[in-house]
Amino acid sequence: MPALIATEHVATVTWLGFVPHRDAPTIETGALAEMPLTWAGYEDDCHAGETRPSCTRVLTQYKRDTEIRNTRQLAIVSAQEMAEIAATLGLEAINPRWLGASVVLDGIPDFTHVPPSSRLQGPDGVTLTVDMLNQPCHFPAMTIEAAHPGHGKAFKPAAKGKRGVTAWVERPGILRLGDRVTLHIPGQRAWRAG
Numbered sequence: 390m391p392a393l394i395a396t397e398h399v400a401t402v403t404w405l406g407f408v409p410h411r412d413a414p415t416i417e418t419g420a421l422a423e424m425p426l427t428w429a430g431y432e433d434d435c436h437a438g439e440t441r442p443s444c445t446r447v448l449t450q451y452k453r454d455t456e457i458r459n460t461r462q463l464a465i466v467s468a469q470e471m472a473e474i475a476a477t478l479g480l481e482a483i484n485p486r487w488l489g490a491s492v493v494l495d496g497i498p499d500f501t502h503v504p505p506s507s508r509l510q511g512p513d514g515v516t517l518t519v520d521m522l523n524q525p526c527h528f529p530a531m532t533i534e535a536a537h538p539g540h541g542k543a544f545k546p547a548a549k550g551k552r553g554v555t556a557w558v559e560r561p562g563i564l565r566l567g568d569r570v571t572l573h574i575p576g577q578r579a580w581r582a583g
Contacts, residue, residue, distance in 0.1 A: 515562025
C-alpha cells in the first residue's frame with residue numbers, strides 16, 4: 390500500500406527565484422524562468438546544500454552551527470496567502486523577491502498547512518518534500534519596510550500561518566514557470582497526543 394496519496398490538488402508555478410547571499414540586512418531574491426534542481430537544491434541559492442549548519446529553527450535539538458541534513462533548501466509560498474498578507478499590510482501586492490521565495494504556487498488552498506512530508510511533483514518527475522511551516526522572520530519585514538515605509542513592521546503578525554513551507558529535493562529535475570505540480574499527502578491520521 391502506498392504511503393503517499395496523490396490528491397486532486399494541482400498548483401501552477403507562477404514564480405521562481407533564489408537568494409544569492411545572506412550578507413545584506415534585506416532579502417535580494419533573483420527571478421528565474423526555470424530552476425534546475427539537484428539533490429542539494431538550486432545551486433546558486435545560499436540555502437543550497439545536502440547539509441547545512443543548524444539555525445534558530447532547531448535550537449531545541451542542536452547547538453547553533455551543528456552540521457545537519459538540509460531540509461530547508463527551498464521556500465515555497467502560496468499566491469493566495471501572499472495576497473492575504475498584502476491586504477493585511479494595506480499593500481496592493483507582495484513581491485515574492487521580498488520574501489526570499491524559491492517557488493510561488495497558485496491553486497492549493499491553505500497551502501502553509503499542508504502536512505509535513507507531503508510531496509509536490511512536477512511534470513518531469515522533479516519532487517519536493519515539504520519539511521515544515523516556514524515561520525515569518527525579520528528579513529522580509531525589513532525588505533518590505535525599505536520598499537514601503539510603515540508597512541514592514543506588521544509583516545510578522547500578518548504572515549503568521551501564511552508564510553509557506555520549507556522543502557528539500559527528493560528527486561532532481563527542472564521546475565519551470567507555468568509547470569503544474571501535484572500534491573501528494575501522507576496517508577495517516579492527524580497525531581493525537583495522549
